[in-house]
Amino acid sequence: MPVKLILKKEWGIVLLLLLLTPMFFLNMKDCHDWGGDFAQYIHQAINISKGISPSQTGYIFNDQYPFAPNCYPNGFPLMLVPVYITAGNSILAFSYFMTTLLFLLGIVSFYFLRNSFGNLVAVIGVLILVYNPWTLRFKMEILSDIPFTLFLMLCIIFYTRIRLRSNSVLFPILLGLLIAWLIMIRSAGFIVPLAILFDQALLAGRNRFTDGEWHLNWKLGVYSLCTTGIVYLVFTKLIFPIETDAFSFYSSSVSFYEIKLTMLRNADYYIQNFQRFFQPEVGIYSAIPLIIKSFALSFFIVGFLFSCIKSFGFIEILTCMYFLIIFLFPNLTQGIRLLFPMIPVSLYYIILGLKSIKPESRIKPAVFAIALGLISILQYEPGIQKIIIEKNRLLLGPQEPEALEAFKTIAEITPTDAKIAFNKPRVLSLYAGRSSLANHYAQDISSLTQKLAEEDINYFLLCTDLPNPSLQKYLAENHISVHLLWKNTKFELYSRDVQE
Numbered sequence: 001m002p003v004k005l006i007l008k009k010e011w012g013i014v015l016l017l018l019l020l021t022p023m024f025f026l027n028m029k030d031c032h033d034w035g036g037d038f039a040q041y042i043h044q045a046i047n048i049s050k051g052i053s054p055s056q057t058g059y060i061f062n063d064q065y066p067f068a069p070n071c072y073p074n075g076f077p078l079m080l081v082p083v084y085i086t087a088g089n090s091i092l093a094f095s096y097f098m099t100t101l102l103f104l105l106g107i108v109s110f111y112f113l114r115n116s117f118g119n120l121v122a123v124i125g126v127l128i129l130v131y132n133p134w135t136l137r138f139k140m141e142i143l144s145d146i147p148f149t150l151f152l153m154l155c156i157i158f159y160t161r162i163r164l165r166s167n168s169v170l171f172p173i174l175l176g177l178l179i180a181w182l183i184m185i186r187s188a189g190f191i192v193p194l195a196i197l198f199d200q201a202l203l204a205g206r207n208r209f210t211d212g213e214w215h216l217n218w219k220l221g222v223y224s225l226c227t228t229g230i231v232y233l234v235f236t237k238l239i240f241p242i243e244t245d246a247f248s249f250y251s252s253s254v255s256f257y258e259i260k261l262t263m264l265r266n267a268d269y270y271i272q273n274f275q276r277f278f279q280p281e282v283g284i285y286s287a288i289p290l291i292i293k294s295f296a297l298s299f300f301i302v303g304f305l306f307s308c309i310k311s312f313g314f315i316e317i318l319t320c321m322y323f324l325i326i327f328l329f330p331n332l333t334q335g336i337r338l339l340f341p342m343i344p345v346s347l348y349y350i351i352l353g354l355k356s357i358k359p360e361s362r363i364k365p366a367v368f369a370i371a372l373g374l375i376s377i378l379q380y381e382p383g384i385q386k387i388i389i390e391k392n393r394l395l396l397g398p399q400e401p402e403a404l405e406a407f408k409t410i411a412e413i414t415p416t417d418a419k420i421a422f423n424k425p426r427v428l429s430l431y432a433g434r435s436s437l438a439n440h441y442a443q444d445i446s447s448l449t450q451k452l453a454e455e456d457i458n459y460f461l462l463c464t465d466l467p468n469p470s471l472q473k474y475l476a477e478n479h480i481s482v483h484l485l486w487k488n489t490k491f492e493l494y495s496r497d498v499q500e
Contacts, residue, residue: 012119013110016126020106024099027136027387030092031399034466036426038142039398040072042089043430045080048240055242058429060419060437064451067438068426071242074235075184076144089430091399094142102139105150106130109344112157117351124373125347133383134277134336144185149341151182155192156345160314162220163199172220176227183232191321193225199314259328266327271297273336277343278376288379295372300346303353319345396465398427402490406461407432409486410493420459421452423466434459443470445477459485460494 032038044054055071080094087093106126113122129135139146155178162171182189200221236242278296279289308316319342326338354372394400398407410420410432418435422428425436437455439448448470460475460482462468475482475494485495 012114012123013107015119016106016110016123019123019127020103020130023103023130023136023139024096026384027140027391028092028095028099029140029391029395030090030095031395031397032091032140032142033395033397034424034427035141035143036068036424037072039424039426039430040068041077041080041142041144042084042094043426044072044074044077045084046089046430048074048077049081049084053242054240057426058433058435059426060435060455062437062439062451062455064443064447065438065440072144073184073187074240074242075181075186076147078184078240079147080142091142095140098139098142098146101146101150102130102135105146105153105344108150108153108157109347112153112344113348113351115157116348117355120370121351121373124370124377125351128373128376129343129347131377131380131384132277133380133387136384136387138336138340143337145337145340148182148186148189149344151178151185152189152192152341153344154178155182156315156318159192159196163196163203163217163314169219169223172223173227175220176224177231179224179228180231180235183228184235188322188325191318191325193228195314195318195321196224197221198317202313202317258330262330263327266329270323270326270339273339274300274346277336277339288375292372292376292379296346296350299350299353301353302356303349303351306356307349307352315345315348319349398424398431400490402488403431403463405488406463406491406493410434410459410461413486414459418459419455419457420461421457421471422461423463423468428461439468439470441468441470445470445474448474458496460496462492462494464490 040057040059043057043059047054047056054074054077057071059068059070061070080097083090083093083097106129109129110122110126113125117125155175158171158175158178162175179189179192182192200217203217275293275297279293304316304319322342329338397403407428410418410428411434414420414434416433420428420432420434420436421439422436423438423441425438428434428436437451437457439451452474460471462472462475478496482494482496484492486493
């Protein structure tokens with residue numbers, strides 16, 4: 001095909017590639033905040049690269065404070081392994097990798113949106129996604145959300161292409177491989193095969209109603225789902241087995257006794273975070289973000305309802321299932337994280353809602369959607385400016401000089417089998433090589449004392465940037481048997497006298 005014809009057809013992706021390139025120069029740092037998830041993912045990747053069980057990270061699970069499972073699914077750690085082998089435990093290298101994944105997510109989201117709305121609308125939609133200051137800060141976090149979203153969108157695009165037309169064996173197998181990897185990245189990916197089954201059943205029912213016969217695409221269902229099951233079991237049970245299942249950790253957190261209260265509380269929480277995504281920074285444009293966030297929520301609802309009425313299908317089923325899961329999970333500390341995988345789909349419904357308007361004027365709905373999208377991107381300027389200004393600022397976290405000194409000292413003066421109580425146990429385990437347990441900052445002293453004795457914890461680390469009133473009170477009440485072992489301007493390491 002001549003170059004001119006390719007550019008004429010694919011000018012949107014060429015333009016998008018140019019516009020996405022600056023992402024590799026925004027918010028690239030060699031430091032991380034205190035969030036513990038990133039440390040666990042990196043530690044699991046290191047273990048995999050060394051042939052060690054991914055579960056052996058030194059993180060001591062506290063059933064009194066179950067903030068994270070013993071081991072996350074191995075899909076994302078496996079993706080980090082080549083980066084670790086190449087560059088070591090470098091936050092900057094991991095940050096470039098996360099930016100590359102976001103770059104790929106932008107491309108995949110472009111094709112997802114272009115199928116329905118054309119090149120220009122798709123480009124603007126992707127820019128709204130990737131250059132949102134929340135997203136630019138988010139890509140600094142070494143977390144599974146961006147890769148999960150990337151593979152979720154790949155599954156959506158691939159399935160929607162073959163759900164009606166494909167009778168081959170190869171495409172369902174490829175789809176099964178994508179789904180298997182999606183579930184290995186995050187357990188919530190199990191909703192995709194469920195949505196496929198529901199969608200195929202719905203299609204068969206419609207065929208029975210219109211044609212009088214059941215038309216089942218059995219090859220698509222059997223080959224894709226069997227591939228998913230086989231690949232998932234091989235990776236999680238044989239090649240990279242883990243001692244605990246993250247899915248059971250999350251499912252056990254759901255309480256059906258308070259399901260109504262949980263869903264109402266979560267719905268309110270995630271609606272607010274959805275609107276916050278479209279109001280990232282107020283800056284000098286205080287009125288515009290307030291209007292945009294209201295438009296975003298309103299047109300998302302309109303677009304979703306319009307799509308359900310017109311043709312309730314796979315994407316609608318998947319959307320309902322995903323929101324049902326996060327509404328059931330009783331955790332209100334994740335912010336935008338759990339919503340992020342649905343942002344590309346939400347943009348799809350927002351644009352659909354805008355296009356559903358039938359104004360009496362000659363202005364086309366697509367023009368209105370483009371204008372509103374451009375205004376949305378312009379409001380990102382204060383947030384992006386702030387990111388640029390703070391590009392050289394060292395984050396409060398494990399790369400601070402005081403933290404590096406603390407981890408180095410702990411590795412030198414404590415025995416290799418030491419167990420340390422600290423707010424960020426997974427970070428301590430990664431950087432100091434010691435087992436660690438965290439307690440809730442407001443835990444009562446009696447239960448804390450019992451748990452520390454039960455786990456044989458004889459070392460305690462305090463940090464001024466991470467207040468732990470409960471542990472501080474415990475140390476004060478046990479000052480006779482506990483003494484200060486080492487300190488610097490931010491950290492204090494205590495040791496308990498071991499009774500012979």
